[in-house]
Amino acid sequence: MNLISANRISLIVILFLNLIHTSSAKEIRVCNDCQPSTLSQAIAMSEDGDMIILQSGYYKEHDIVVDKQVSIIGEGNPVIDVGLKGNGISIIKPNVLVKGLTIKNIDVNYLSELSGIKIDYAENCVIEDNILDLTFFGIYISGSKNCKVRGNTITGVAKTESSSGNGIHLWKCSEIQVDNNRISGHRDGIYLEFVSSSSISENYSTQNLRYGLHFMFSDGNNYTSNTFDKNGAGVAVMYSKNIVMKGNTFQNNWGDASYGILLKELYDGVMENNVFFKNTIGIYLEGSNRIEMINNDFIENGWAMNILGNSEDNKIIGNNFVNNTFDISSNSSRNYNLYSGNYWDKYKGYDINRDGVGDVPYRPVSLFSLVLEKSPESIVMLRSIIVDLLDAMEKIVPSIIPETLIDEQPRITKSEHDKHKQPS
């Protein structure tokens, strides 16, 4: 931790020095009918620390390689049209800033990851307030450290999963901040692989073909206040440790194979104050252990949670379960997870001493969801009178539902969590 903050301070110092440096250094202005008239020319004549101002206009350029430590700033929304010919800007030096550009028309390529902005092994980069339109990959960062990706709008027109790339793609990075971006129309909105100590916050990822957010082998990252809306299969996160997810909204992932979030082999995470609204399955937990799910809202999902038998020692505490077709479903007849202090709208118990905690324990697995887990074909009986009857019977005389899958202290009223965006 100390190391990181020391790093941060050194970064700030570097940036600050940089600023002083640039103010004394050259400022190169680029416009359609002045010299230099292209960004590539400007970079060629610049030196480390210069500032290149791209004035409003239309630049037909591709494969612009930033091999100097410069700041590239767009003035009046200049457009760089790559014209389906290659990458947009590729950055191979540290301390580069790219701000206020519009980059568009990146072609689909099956051999290389053509992208709007590509960053290779460069530290301390800042990619800010850009618009990337019709991209294959939007922003592609590999092997880099300490970069900020802020306020970008990335739009693609992905048609099939195999012929599309990711909006923001991070590979083998650390200490990256991805804030306030808006991503749509790609394969995965935000994709992370081998990324650590990074934070992903306040992004809006929608209508991507596969996942709104997808990460693997990425330990120790924070995901805060993001919204993942109407993505093909929701969000999938795998093979990672020490993940913190707070205040995110997972919504409208509604389809045959959609999840609010799918967790596979995730260890030691915290999921707090998230909202799961209108997903086929809110949380799907497979082989994930020691995850604390606290104060989340599950509203109008098909299944609020589907916890497979290989997930253990998870804590499900203080959540609200409202209007879900099924609350909890599991393929196991035993339970190794803790359920406590949740609000279940299907709870029919009473609270005599009025301490807000129901006096009768609640069993969140219904008989029908258990039958369904064993023989999925019985879904044709959904909403049949008999299903309600069976569930009611099992509630009165429990005999099949796992004895230990029980909330001993169900809340009588919905818990009001700190801050909650009203799902729209």
Next chain:
Amino acid sequence: MSLKILKYVFFDLMRSRFVLTYIGILAFISFGVSYFSNDEMKTVLTLLNIVLFIIPLVSLIFGSIHFYDSGEFTEFLLTQPVSRSSVFRAEYLGLSLALSLAVVAGLLPAVIIDRLSVGNVYLLGISVILTFVFTGLAYLASSMNIEKVRGIGLSIVIWLFMAVIFDIIVILLIYLFRDYPLEKFIIILTSLNPIDLGRILLLLKTDVSALMGFTGASFKNFFGSSIGMLLSIAALFLWVLIPYLLAIRIFRRKNF
């Protein structure tokens, strides 16, 4: 002549206290449900549960009661120069139409509040078909028994079987044979019960169908395709036709 009897039966029923109460209760429920829910699909689903429960029950029991209550009137008609089948047809159609109209009128508040949607139209269509099916079954059960109590009893048994026991059997079969590919078998099985058929047809029109997942895909492919749709509607019409034809056969040979 048949038309004259039909008209009489129909208007007589529409004025009856029972049908008016039926309209009132349905209207109250459908108004309440759609007024307090903000999602029209949810309204349709809630109403579906109610419709699948109430319509078969009311059609069967009121159908039987009406058959026996109008026994004297029927006997009187049969002394006139009209054929037995035209009397039966008129009575059956009169009752089914009256109950169908009652159901449509009862569900009207929901349609008005939520506007006309695919779900609503399906709900109305299924309600009307189920009314015809179960009125037919009621007439079959009643014409098979001279005694009122046995006729009504049989109607209740039919309802219990269709609404509850049949589904238990289906679930049991699915559960017991879960290791085998069951999709086709289930499709055939469900078409043996008009209530299930109606329920599945409507469910597939709502977004609940997403819950069916991969297993449901084959059902969706079948019931969602135009052929499957035609077949299941044909099955429902058979459910109207067969009890009616059987009942008319028995009625024609019946001793009064």
